């Protein structure tokens with residue numbers, strides 16, 4: 541093997557290694573998008589395969605049947621020989637359950653990289669489980685169909701791929717590489733899965749890959765938690781003509797997308813950039829890229845946007861101001877869970893995508909929402925905001941999510957903290973081009 545390729549594969553293997561033979565897929569990283577998780581899945585599967593002479597895995601468990609888990613399972617099936625078995629454990633009753641039926645959310649492979657080159661390209665262009673921009677429900681459908689094709693091509697032997705759904709009593713012992721579970725073994729019918737009666741067991745694997753994502757979103761202050769991926773009507777005008785008041789708490793991408801949906805008339809994530817910048821989009825992007833490269837990716841962009849306000853953003857601001865919703869009033873609570881944020885400008889750091897930060901800036905300048913630094917539990921009742929109209933978008937407590945499923949998590953505490961601090965699982969394509977077969981490839 542070429543020394544550079546070997547070094548790259550070893551670096552990737554080390555970045556994902558939670559313990560010997562146990563890997564964590566992206567859960568503690570920044571840039572938590574579907575596409576990024578898939579890129580990480582390709583990188584890890586490829587690295588394990590390149591290093592197969594040192595770690596000849598024959599029995600691999602993939603925990604989590606979301607898009608990340610399915611992508612790595614499909615990569616493993618296509619890369620490794622038929623003697624390597626793959627088992628998927630999914631807590632819910634179907635694969636890719638989170639985005640299924642999410643008709644109101646739009647997914648795009650790389651729009652969160654905007655204004656960088658290629659960020660508007662509609663296709664993911666991945667060798668495994670490829671997809672293009674669309675409703676999240678359509679993306680899930682494409683991924684599941686593609687997964688079915690990989691199974692048809694690479695998992696024809698009966699026991700090559702096992703899938704367990706509806707898990708209960710699920711615990712991983714990382715040190716022993718065992719998984720205790722009660723779950724229903726599923727039989728594949730095309731891209732669907734039928735289940736037998738639940739069974740319990742303890743199985744030993746030689747490799748465990750945790751693809752359990754970031755965990756479910758946590759709410760706060762007793763307000764109901766409405767997952768970002770569940771269908772709701774925030775973006776639709778009220779049918780009874782009433783005016784509604786909303787409080788959004790948080791300033792990550794989930795919160796800022798909902799801010800746009802609640803404040804901009806006819807808002808569509810897929811068309812907004814074109815509507816705001818029209819013919820000037822490309823020159824705007826070019827200037828923006830130059831300026832961002834000067835201040836650095838991690839910089840707070842509030843000052844830059846303030847500089848742009850009178851010139852580069854003038855047309856976009858006019859467009860936004862023409863489209864402020866008349867049937868809602870919205871307050872954005874930005875103090876953060878710990879109350880540390882005290883000024884609006886502080887939320888323009890790298891906690892959200894550039895696109896959503898630009899939208900938030902424009903909306904604020906157009907007076908489309910107001911700010912609150914007061915606890916939602918105090919602010920909402922005082923201002924007549926119904927509990928169902930308080931949207932807490934705080935993300936998930938990922939470390940807790942991981943601790944809940946790992947029996948020996950105390951032994952891994954240092955490594956988990958290290959992974960969270962170092963964030964070495966970069967979402968760049970590092971696998972050797974052409975090395976991962978897909979159902980369309982010719983096999984020798």
Ligand SMILES: Cc1cc2nc3c(=O)[nH]c(=O)nc-3n(C[C@H](O)[C@H](O)[C@H](O)COP(=O)(O)OP(=O)(O)OC[C@H]3O[C@@H](n4cnc5c(N)ncnc54)[C@H](O)[C@@H]3O)c2cc1C
Pocket residue numbers: 565566572573574575577603604605606607608609629630631632636637638646647648707710751752753754755757768793794933935936945
């Ligand atoms: C508020 C919010 C907004 C987001 N917005 C976007 C966006 O606009 N665009 C974008 O591309 N991405 C977005 N994401 C990220 C996106 O949801 C993930 O990147 C994507 O779902 C793929 O990740 P995954 O497969 O790694 O994890 P997940 O999709 O979370 O899948 C993990 C799977 O593991 C299962 N699981 C969990 N625990 C266990 C267990 N103990 N045992 C077995 N199975 C288990 C879960 O049921 C799930 O099926 C957003 C996320 C959040 C929280």
